[in-house]
Amino acid sequence: MFVPCDGGGPDFEGFTLLMPAVSVGNVGQLAVDLVISTLCMPKVGYFYTDCLVPMVGNNPYATTKENSVELSINAEVYSLPSKKLVVLQIRSPFIKNKYRPFCQTLLSWVESSKCARVILLSSSHAYQRDDEQLLGTPLRYLLTPALEKAIEGHMQELKWKEMEKVAAYPGISDTEKVLHIPGGGITKLLFTESCSKGIHMAVLLKFCSEGDNIPDAFGLVNYLNEWLQLIEITRNSSTDASPEREIPDPSSQWKIPSSWRLLFGSGLPPALF
């Protein structure tokens, strides 16, 4: 359930809702962090739900001492009316058997808030790719039929690759193909539900492995930026020569939030050395 921060309900009509799927390497969540932090998006409310594990901490996007004292919870909504963008950040995993109720509540919120479209940032296990998926870029997209009709051809212009379907019975029959997103969390469920409900949804995902997923997050957010043009990326000539999207551009204008410090734990005991 969406609960606004201070009384009045903000209007999201015609907005693009950007949200992560809690998926392998938390890539979607990290990418969403970059968007919120870079665009300095103000918090407008909470997504209060019994489907996520509770967590609290201080402001993950703190820039000054004053704004660091601001409590953050497991699911929060940020909005930037000038870009017609609303972002839902999810900061904790789902409680077992709560994926379905979450998808239902989320999609009914999307419908009632009249968001124009939903973009889901996700990831999938790199090691489960098939031969076809191993080729070329590790970035893929998926569009629901409703959205496909609306933005016809735009993805071809961007030269994006659609997520391949894989054989339902590999080695036995290649005729029956299914959508398979291993490690994608609620991605497949949310996508298929959106297809049947006629919701305009795009899934952007990256094949990756668990580890230091910061480069993956940059890759995914740059991929998103090719489409939405949220920020202007100035590339220096050396990166033009090697257009490898997943390597974070040193001149990248994405702002890393302060909460990314100590992503791999505390300092080491000095007695070790």
Place this chain on the structure above:
Amino acid sequence: MATFFGEVVVAPSRAGVDDEEETEETAEDREIRRELQEKREIAAFWTPGAAGRPAEEPLPCSRFIVAVGHNAVAFLSSFILDSLCWKVVGAVKLWNEWCQTTNATSVLPTDSFCLFYQLISDPTVLLCQCSCYVAEDQQFQWLEKVFGHIRKEGLQVTILSTCPVAEYKTQESTLTLPSPFLKALKTKEFKEELCCPLLEQPNIVRDLPAAVLSYCQVWQIPAVLYQCYTDIIKLDTVTIEAFKPLLSSKSLKNLVKDVSESTKILKKLLTTGETHNNIYI
């Protein structure tokens, strides 16, 4: 994934949904799941309240103090609670893989329980001792059932809890930190002075204390959480005494009982648990 030393380890995925869960469940699976869910339902019992209020009517409350975990519970037992000034007004009963709440009315410090007390001289002061583990899927129910019974006008919430110092993230090594130490988190509406520094980013708090604080933040209730980072998880005097700075806080100040008595009770609390910690039984 192979480690540096060559052994192959299975890295747990943060993705959550296992592929098996996508397969269709049978009627039997559904039945088992339903029964399990029923068993995991938590129940809150309230005694018919003060001034002849019926049990189902929400209690007016000005201060709600929640202690989660054995050490925080023991702190309240030794410094605040006594049978002369407080009476039990409610209890939460629950069952999960890790714990089952006791049915006994007089509880031992080593028991698992979740009890609510009311200050006799001021019935708007409520206190909760929760030493049982509330599982992830039960935390939301706990909130609904407990806060559903408390009136939110003029309410202020204080939460005490402990967690291992190893979970504390800092630039230095946690080995060099003088533990136990206190850190606080507060909701936007909480304006009073804090008894300790705020919890720094990127540290987070989980479980029931986080659930209570989130609830307060979303519904704009002034609330503060005092988290004690300790290297001993069991009941222990040093950890309990780390909460002592809170005794001067506005919400606890006038509830403190005779200190000489407190130390005696504290000793008693700790010896009750000792037989359980003895390998010779």
